Amino acid sequence: MPILITGGCGFLGSNIASKFLSLGERVVVMDALFRHGSEQNLAWLESLAKPGQLAHCRVDTADAGPVEAVFQKHGPFDYICHLAGQVAMTTSLSDPRRDMLTNVVGGFNILEAARKHCPDTFLAFSSTNKVYGDLGDFEYAETATRYTIPGHPNGFDESLRLDFASPYGCSKGAADQYFRDWFRNYGLKTVVFRHSSIFGGRQFATYDQGWIGWFCQKAIEQKAERAAGKPVTPFTISGTGKQVRDVLHADDLTALYQSAYEHRNAVAGEVFNIGGGIDNSLSLLELFSLLGHLLDLPSHPKSKIQNPKSFSSANPPSAGSPAAADVSTPPPSADGRSNQEPRTKNQERALGASSSTFRFPPSSFSSAPPPSADGRSNQEPRTKNQERALGASSSAFRFPPLAFDKLPRRRSDQDFFVADIRKAERMLGWKPQVGSREGVARMIAWCQSAAKP
Ligand SMILES: NC(=O)c1ccc[n+]([C@@H]2O[C@H](COP(=O)([O-])OP(=O)(O)OC[C@H]3O[C@@H](n4cnc5c(N)ncnc54)[C@H](O)[C@@H]3O)[C@@H](O)[C@H]2O)c1
Secondary structure, eight states, X not given: OOEEXXXXXXXXXXXXXXXXXXXXXXXXXXXXXXXTTHHHHHXXXXXXXXXXXXXXXXXXXXXXXXXXXXXXXXXXXXXXXXXXXXXXXXXXXXXXXXXHIIIIIHHHHHHHHHHHHOTTOEEEXXXXXXXXXXXXXXXXXXXXXXXXXXXXXXXXXXXSOOOOOHHHHHHHHHHHHHHHHHHHHHOOEEXXXXXXXXXXXXXXXXXXXXXXXXXXXXXXXXXXXXXXXXXXXXXEEESSSOXXXXXXXXXXXXXXXXXXXXXXXXXXXXXXXESSOGGGEEEHHHXXXXXXXXXXXXXXXXXXXXXXXXXXXXXXXXXXXXXXXXXXSOOOOTTSOOTTSOEEHHHHHHTTOOTTTSOOOGGGTTSSOOXXXXXXXXXSOOOHHHHHHHTOSTTOOOXXXXXXXXXXXXXXXXXXXXXOOHHHHHHHOOOXXXXXXXHHHHHHHHHHHHTXX
């Protein structure tokens, strides 16, 4: 019986589809081709498939009739990977109805079609860590390069309270609960994966979706500008750059969806937090440092910056300038406490603290040394993988060699999310194999090849 992959021409869907094609399975991809790059991914899948092995159905999952017609024509299916989705938080805010139709109604239609046409199938749903809200009630600490939540050294497990925030959080969260409930009420074999950030080949990153790929592209562009002796064009980030995610390479994601099928009876009805885990966590600033190492960007390039307010190692802000903030030794916070002293985000908000109030003393930018070689607090040990990810050495943390401007923090953004993946390790025998450093190096290569005509 074939495998149905909704959103099969997207980033994750095409990676999973290519794997199953390589294993000789018949694959049906249901994809409305809404996403930039999805047509290229379809052409790529067609180039991999043997005759009759792949079918593409250009169907909007929000349309119940056409969805059912796919099940009638190509089903029953052994395995359904439901990945079609509206994926950007920003788009969900500007068009919440479309977001709801795709994520809620689309998910519902897949469940109902499966219940009617192939009730013995196994369904995996790609949910998100956004179902946990902005995690504003936790106690945060702050190092020179990242936020931390000291009470959760392994990240968050699945017992975390649900708290849907933003239209995207609501729509993905609703579908997440429908998938769980169709197991409870109808016995449909479903599993829910709440994903952190995933990256890798076939991802056509944009400003608001696929941040690792997006910043790889920006770093490549800035390197090319420097090489050509042109002024460097800064990009923008939201917030301080210390927000942390655990990053997972697409190859590991594909292995997860394979493993889930192999363990389908054991994991039916379960929910898993899935990411690279604490060993593969990165803040934006740490990613920029890593990109600097991997692309061999100079710490102090001579190139000019177009926007004088932009932050970069190329133009460290002068003492007293408003940009003399954020990437150095953590100063006492706005309320006079040490930044190592945890406080909840909600307390920060109550204090009126915002990114602009958490400024480093102007003099600290150039004079105060960071707490340790890579800018972390000495109290906080790193794991081996984190060291590798940062290319840790005496010169490990440099001021980010990229030029960027800071925008205000996005509402509903999580300052720290790392998935505690021990349940997945235990029940699925699954563990990420591609470390963040290797993964980012591969992502750079993918961005460079995707940019070629
Ligand atoms: N990539 C990540 O880091 C990440 C993190 C958390 C959750 N997820 C979830 O994983 C899934 C896949 O993500 P991705 O990164 O591959 O996204 P993607 O945008 O690359 O792929 C989604 C695919 O779904 C298709 N699609 C969108 N709306 C559709 C509709 N109404 N009907 C049919 N097809 C439609 C798009 O054309 C696209 O090809 C999404 O549901 C997303 O919410 C991804």
